[in-house]
Amino acid sequence: xxxxxxxxxxxxxxxxxxxxxxxxxxxxxxxRRYRIEEGQELEDEVYxxxxxxxxxxxxxxxxxxxxxxxxxxxxxxxxxxxxxxxxQVIDRVLVFLLEYGYVDDGDFAxxxxxxxxxxxxxxxxLKELSGKGISREQALEQMExxxxxxxxxxxxxxxxxxxxxxxxxRSVRAKAFRYLYGKGYSAFDIQQAFSERGM
Numbered sequence: 001x002x003x004x005x006x007x008x009x010x011x012x013x014x015x016x017x018x019x020x021x022x023x024x025x026x027x028x029x030x031x032r033r034y035r036i037e038e039g040q041e042l043e044d045e046v047y048x049x050x051x052x053x054x055x056x057x058x059x060x061x062x063x064x065x066x067x068x069x070x071x072x073x074x075x076x077x078x079x080x081x082x083x084x085x086x087x088q089v090i091d092r093v094l095v096f097l098l099e100y101g102y103v104d105d106g107d108f109a110x111x112x113x114x115x116x117x118x119x120x121x122x123x124x125x126l127k128e129l130s131g132k133g134i135s136r137e138q139a140l141e142q143m144e145x146x147x148x149x150x151x152x153x154x155x156x157x158x159x160x161x162x163x164x165x166x167x168x169x170r171s172v173r174a175k176a177f178r179y180l181y182g183k184g185y186s187a188f189d190i191q192q193a194f195s196e197r198g199m
Contacts (some may be wrong), residue, residue: 001047006031007039013084018042024055026082051089059085059093064102073108074098075133109134109142117146118153123184153195154185167197 005017013025016036025074026036034046059081066072074094081090095105109129116125122143129139161179165172173194180190 001043001044003038003042006036009084017131021115022086023047024050024086024089026050030054052085055085055089058095059100061098063093067102067175069098071108071111072103073105073133074103089118096100100170106138106142108141110146113139113142113146113148118156119152121150121157121184122148127184150185150189151193154176154180154189156191157183157185158193158197 001018001020002176003017005015007015007017009015009025013029014027014028014031016023016031026034031037034042034050036042036046062084063077064129066077072080077097078090078094081093085093094103095149095187110127110133112134113125120128125143126139128138157180158176160170165176167173177187177190177194180193181187
């Protein structure tokens, strides 16, 4: 394969591009060691050695470092690693992480739901989990296991929003309704919560 472009990346790395686009990021000493130059051919054996040894080891260490700081979903971790590593390296790293339980989307969803169950609506949590790469089915399965109900979180959100405000003011009730509806609670549940509070 031909090296079409080498450009300075963040810090001391260089981004390497081939005919099909971005390949990987390497340091200057590695460019010299593997004799990688712009406009030159990179032999398949050299690229395979880079991918199977150097880049895999570096990507695995980077992933473990990231996971040491906070949990990530499969998709989030892929996104982080894609900044510097080719897809085949990322796939191999994720296989390793999944095999040893370092990445578990089901566990991530469970922990997320445990943290936010009393503060966010089911709809809001589903949307946020989806944004993190958790499938709707997986999130709903965890919600069923935990028997999550919007009533508790709706009550706490309503109390927090209405604290210090005049409930008898129609505009306050209208704003509260819009706020809660925007957070993913159904109109029926909001009206029922208003009724229970004599509003």
